[in-house]
Amino acid sequence: MDELRRRQYLKALGLDLWLSRDTPDPLAVAEAPPAPVGVRRAVSEVREARLATPAPEPAPEAPPATAPPIEVPQDWTRARALVADCRRCRLCETRTQTVFGVGVEAASLMVIGEGPGAEEDARGEPFVGRAGRLLDEMLKSIEHSRGTDSYIANVVKCRPPNNRDPQPDEAEACRPYLEAQLKLVKPKLILAVGRVAAQRLLQTDTPLSRLRGQLHHWGPDRTPLWITYHPAYLLRSPREKAKAWADLKFVSRFLGEAAS
Template identity: 40%
Template sequence: MDSQAFDWHWARAALEWQLEMGADEAIGEMPVDRFAAEAEAQAARAAPVPATPQRSAPVKEVLPDPVEVAGDAAAGAKTLEDLRLAMGAFELCDLKRGARNLVFSDGTPEARVMIVGEAPGRDEDLEGRPFVGRAGQLLDRMLGAVGLSRADSVYITNVMPWRPPQNRDPRPEEIAMMKPFLERHVALVNPDVLVIMGNISCDALLGRRGITRLRGTWAEAEGRPSLPMFHPAYLLRNASAKRDAWADMLALSARLKAGR
C-alpha cells in the first residue's frame, strides 16, 4: 500500500474522530508539546521546596526596674535639696500622677530626732508638708509635752512622698521603689534617733509589721536606735492607746537625755 495514501486516510480518520469528540476549534496558533509540559511539571514537583523565612518574634520592651532607678537617683543626691529634686523627677511611681504635691519634709535637718511617718493625707497633699492635719496637730502636742518641736529639735518625713488615692495603704511595690530615697534621706539628715510611726514605716525600715507588738521596744534601723510608735492618726481613732504613746514619748525623752 502506498504510504502517502495511508497517511492521508489515517489523518482524515483522526480528524473526523476529533470532530465527533467536540474538538472543532483551534485554540493556539502553535502546537503544544504536552509531553514536555508534563516533564517540566514533574521536575518542579521533585525540586526541594525553599524554606519559608520565619518571622522574628516581636521584640519585648524591657521596662526599667523602679527600685534600681530609684537607687541610682538617690545615691547621686549629695544634699537634701538634691534628694528632693531627684524624688520630684522620679516618674515610675503611679502615686505621683494623682497627687497635687510632693511631700518631702518639715522641721529642722540638724535635729537629733527624725520622725518617719507613713504617707501624706489630704491636708499634707494640699500643703506639701508632712503631718499638718489633725494627726499632725496631735503630734505637735505630743512633742511639746517632752520639750521637743519641729522648729528646733525634730525633723519629719514620710515613707511615701505622694498621697495614695482615698488614703489607701501604699502597696509593697510602691514602698520598695521609694525605700532607696528614704534610706538616703536618713543618711543625709544623720539623726541620733529614729521614731518610726505606724505599720507602713515599720515595714519600710524594720521589715516587719504589727505595731501593737513592736511599739515601745527599741530596735535598730539604718544603723541607729529606732523607736516604733503608734501613728497619731491611730491615736485619734483609739484614745485608749494614748497612754502607751505617752510612755513611748517618755522613753524617747529619756534616751535623748542619756545621750547628751
C-alpha cells in the same frame, strides 16, 4: 417611569406599603437633588479641619514596675530636686505634689510616718491637719517641735490614692530619698509612727503590738528606731494615749542619754 410601572417596581422591592401611606416616595428620595454647594463646602471644611487636628500628646511614660536602683542623693538640693520630679513608682500618677519633709536639718529626732494624706498632698507638708496637730502636741510634751530639734518625713513622698497604705514596692522605690534624709539629718533616734511606717521600714508584717516596746535599727548606719502609734489612730482611740506617752518618755530618756 409611568405610574403603573412605578407601582409594580415598588411592589417587587417589597416597598408597596409606601403606596398606601402619605409618606414621601422612596424613589423620589433616591432621586433627591444633591445638597446645596454651601452645605457640601461646610462638610468638606469640617473634614479638612479634622485631618489638620494635631495628634494628641503622647501620655507620660508609665513608671517602671520595679524601680531601678539609684544613687542616694548626697545633699539637700539634689535630694529635693530628685523627689520633686520623681516618677519611680505609680504614686506619681495620683499626687498633687510631692511631700518632701519638714523640720530642722540636723535634728536629734527624726519622725517617720507612712505617707502624705489629702491635706499633706494639698499643702506639700507632712503631718498637717488634726493628726499633725496631735503630733506637734506629742513632740511638745518631750520639748521638741518641728522647728526645734526634730525632722519629720514619710516613708513615701507621694499620697497613695484613697489614703490606702503604701505598698512594699512603693516604699522600696522611695527608700533612697529616706536614706538621703537620714544621712543628712543624722538623728540620734528615729521615731516611726504607726503600723504601716513601722512595717515598711522594718520590711515585716509583724503587728504593731509586737513591734512596739523594743529598740530596732534602720538604714545603712543602723540608726536606733523606736515605734509608737500614729496620731490619727490616737484620735480614734484616745485610750491608747497612755501607751503613746510611755513611748514618748522612752524617746526623751534615750535622747537625754545620747546627748550626755
